[in-house]
Amino acid sequence: MDFDLPKEAKLVRRTVREFAESVLVPLVDEMEQTGEFPPGLTKQMGDLGVLGLVTAPEYGGSNLGYLARMIAVEEVSRVSAAAGISLQVHHMGAAAIGDFGSDGQKTKYLPGLCRGDSLGTCAITEPTGGSDLLGMTSTARPTTDGYVLNGRKCFITNCHLSDAVVTVAKTGEGPKGMSAFVVEKGTAGFCAGRHERKMGLRGSDTGEIIFKDCLVSREHLVGNEGDGMTIALKTISEVGRAGMAATALGILQACFDEAVKFARERTLYGRPIAQLQAIQWQVADIFADLEASRLLCYQAAWLKDAGRDCAIESTLAKTYVTEAAVRAAKKAVEIHGGCGTMLEYPVQRYFRDAMVCISAGGTAEIGKLVISRAALA
Ligand SMILES: Cc1cc2nc3c(=O)[nH]c(=O)nc-3n(C[C@H](O)[C@H](O)[C@H](O)COP(=O)(O)OP(=O)(O)OC[C@H]3O[C@@H](n4cnc5c(N)ncnc54)[C@H](O)[C@@H]3O)c2cc1C
Structure with missing residues (x-):
């Protein structure tokens, strides 16, 4: 290997x-x-x-x-x-x-x-359908000219920055009653709504997308009518979850770098705190999580590049690495003592950013449901 x-x-x-x-x-x-x-x-x-x-x-x-x-x-x-x-x-x-x-x-x-004319996005989550995709209520009513979209998407990354939004709405009932569309900025009845203010990942654009009698032609249907659930699930599980794992991996690496730097620089009792065994254990825990996380992430990506199933591995990476990033960030804040709570030190940002990664792309509970189904199959 x-x-x-x-x-x-x-x-x-x-x-x-x-x-x-x-x-x-x-x-x-x-x-x-x-x-x-x-x-x-x-x-x-x-x-x-x-x-x-x-x-x-x-x-x-x-x-x-x-x-x-x-x-x-x-x-x-x-x-x-x-x-x-x-x-x-x-x-x-x-x-x-x-x-x-x-x-x-x-x-x-x-x-x-x-x-880079604009950023892309996938607008799937709704107030009634985050973890419960089938709970979405947005509709795409077929007409002779195409489809009329109505509904509201929430928590959508890049929603104000995207000229072409991929979205999913109901064209019928059940999993086969969902269809995907690509909708362009400027289409009548389509707009980005409120801009969310978040505890972490603050510089990313998150908000609403609103469809109100938004008419799109059939050329905007992605795949066939009824493919929406498959497109959403494959994109979320193989691309989105691996991407959130990568985001959390970057945070973990930053936590490790800052924890090591501070432990070497901060002197107590006449020597760097890196020489205290309690600090060494914390650093070792962060390092172990970092190394395990990187292997999970790269394995998921390698499988995807090889054209093999990677939905479980991406979900495993997302679930493990986002939680590991929160653990690492908490330890990094603690290693910094009082400094860790001061805004001029980045570790407090890592903690807030890592917390937001847990729900974005599917919560930890949903991740564990997917993983346990594979483990118990
Ligand atoms: C920063 C950020 C960016 C995002 N970007 C996008 C985006 O670009 N596009 C997009 O479509 N969405 C996006 N999302 C939405 C994200 O995917 C959802 O927040 C996520 O799927 C959870 O949905 P929810 O928030 O409605 O939580 P809910 O589904 O309401 O969950 C609430 C709680 O119930 C738990 N729960 C739900 N179902 C079960 C179950 N069956 N068993 C056990 N526990 C359960 C959840 O784990 C959670 O703890 C983003 C979210 C965030 C925070």
Whole structure:
């Protein structure tokens, strides 16, 4: 078994790390304070090439694959998990169109998404249907011209930043009664609503999408009528959960880096606290979680690149790594003593960011349901 990363993946890590340190580091404080995704960052990520990592070259991407994407999201999130979730949800939108869209849809939407003309997104969650997908109430009523969409999506990442939103609405009853659509900004009856203010991942754009008698032609149907549940589940489980795992992995790495740095620098009783055994145990716990998390993440991405089933492995990675990031962030705050609670130290942000990763992309309970079904099968 070869644990060495392919050279393209190493290059992606190096390039994205340089970008994160030069471009994102100066933006982090302002993102925290304003709760806004910086204007201009989408284009910069497009120029870097990270927006097209899972899109085919004929549609403007590099198709370097899901391991490269995992590493890119990890490196972005190590500096700004808010930018990390924005990038990973963008990949969900691009993957839904790339995997299930028509040639016309791919030609129309993917090149702009790869360039960074706007970010992509998948708008699935509703006030009545987060964990319970079938509880959604948005409808897409067929007409002679296409479909009329009505309903409200909530907690949608990139909702104000996206020109082409992939969404799901009911065209009938039950799992086969859901269909997916790509809806463009500017379509009458389609708008982004309130902007949420969050405890963590503050610089990512989160909010509502509202459809009110929004007429779209049949060219906007993604896949066939009735494919919506399959498209949503595959995109959430294989792309979204792996992406949230990558976001949490970046936070975990940052927790480790800061915990080690502080433990070496802080002197008590005439020596660095890194020499106290209680601190060494905390660092060892963070390190063990980091190493286990990275293996789970890369395995899920490797399976996806190999074209193999990875829904369980992505869910396992998402569930384990997001909870590990919360554990690590709590320990990192504690190692910092009182400093850990001060806003000028980043570990408090890691804790808030890690907490938000638990529910985004499916809660821990839903993750454990999926994992236990596989374990008990
Ligand atoms: C920052 C952020 C970004 C997001 N981005 C997007 C996005 O881009 N697109 C999108 O569509 N959605 C997005 N979401 C929504 C996210 O996917 C949902 O929040 C998540 O699926 C949970 O749904 P909910 O919030 O409605 O919680 P609920 O479903 O109301 O869950 C409430 C509680 O009940 C528990 N629960 C529910 N069902 C069960 C069960 N069967 N057994 C045991 N416990 C259960 C849950 O685990 C949770 O603890 C985002 C969320 C956040 C926080």
